[in-house]
Amino acid sequence: MATDSPRQATIFDVARLAGVSHQTVSRVLNDLPNVRAATRARVEDAITKLRYVPSPAARALVTRRSRTIGLITTGGAEFGPSSTLLYFNAAARDARWSVFTANMVDWDQNSVRAAIEAFLRQSVEGIAVISGYERAAEAVAGMELTIPLVVLQATPRLGLDTVGADQYGAARAAVKHLLDLGHSAVGHLAGPRDSVDAQERERGWRDELEAHGLATQLMGVGDWTPAAGHRFGLEFDLGAMTAVFVANDQMAVGLIAAITERGRTVPGDVSVVGFDDIPEAAFFAPPLTTFRQDFQRIGQDMLSTLLARINSETVEALPQSIPTLIKRASTQAPR
The missing domain is CATH 1.10.260.40 (lambda repressor-like DNA-binding domains)
Structure with a gap:
């Protein structure tokens, strides 16, 4: 019944x-x-x-305001963007704003336009873009919107409100940590070529080595997955490097597994540093040295910047959040 x-x-x-x-x-x-x-x-x-x-619709009739935001995000499950998404939504809920979300797979202009037109039909007052990929910001910024826009981006961009973390500075700090331990041959496993975060982390790796007069000899490119780290770990010359800076923690766990399969140890033979401090990082074997990002602050900063634009308030660029080095057992001085 x-x-x-x-x-x-x-x-x-x-x-x-x-x-x-x-x-x-x-x-x-x-x-x-x-x-x-x-x-x-x-x-x-x-x-x-x-x-x-x-009801946003009923409230809009009374106030001429919808108190709604359009949020465009990528279809991937990368830890950084997905964590920022959660905190952005939580901040919006606390501020009593509703969020309509479009989870994009393709970033071509037609797909982006369709998503934004759907948002505009819902009378959203602003749009946020949470994506780690350069083409995402370019696609949305190129549409000349008449409502405010804020983008998650590691590098500031002229004429665009961006919020993000200092990926470049943290990458340099990761390499410096390894150099301070006594390593001089530090390789790098980078993220996808079209990822802004990956580009900044690679740039930081190169610049810190070059600042110490050291060569950037070994580099691989992965897709953020443990499988990519595992492939790299099976292929690279174990005799050439004593340390590897990996662009994210998921690839680092794959790398550690491959090094172990080859009969070597971390950190005895190779020290490994990751990035993001995912919840599992403290429980890897060995526990992973990594950099922790403040995704809560980033999500909140994105919302506050967007709401300031919506309310016609003065908006000053917020300082980038600074990832924190979390020292664990995957790094030590070379033998």
Whole structure:
């Protein structure tokens, strides 16, 4: 026998529970002034108890504001962008903004245009792009939008609001950590060629070695997966390198497995540094030295930048977050 689903709470239910008018509830929902603190608290408590979710469409009719954002993201499961996505959505929810998401597989102009046109039909007030790929920002920025846009990008771009982490500086710090341990032959397993983060990490590796008068002898290119790290680990000359800086942790775990299969040890024969500090990194064998990114701050900074543009506030470029070196057992001085 079918049962009726619970009725969704309305603004009138909230008003009744809080003992106020529905107009007062509307003022609280839209952060309007002239609501006493005690009254606002009662309304917010009623909203929580009833699990009331205001309708963006109804709110837009009253305020001429939709309080909605369009979010374009890639189809991959890379740890960095997916973590930033989670924190961006959490920050938007806390700020009482709704987010419509388009998960893109292809970044051609027609696909991007279709996604943005769908957002505009929903009356979004701004668009955010979370992607590690250069062509993503280029595709969206080239559309000359009339609403604000913010992009996750490691390198600032003229005329575009970007938020990101200092990938280049962290990569140099990763190599410096290995050099300080006494390594002079440091290889690199880079990420995909069209990844901005991978480009910056490779650039940092090259520049830090060159600053110490050392050659950049060995480099491979992977696709962020453990399989790519494993392939590289089976192929590279173990006698040529005593350390490898890997562009992300997933490839690092594959590399460590391959080195072990070849009868060598990490860090006894080869020291390995990763990037991102994924949750599993502390439990690798050995635990992985890596760089931890503050994805929560990046997601929050993206939202605050976008909302400032939407509200016509002065927007100053936020400083890049600085990844932190997490020293574990995968690095040591060379034998």
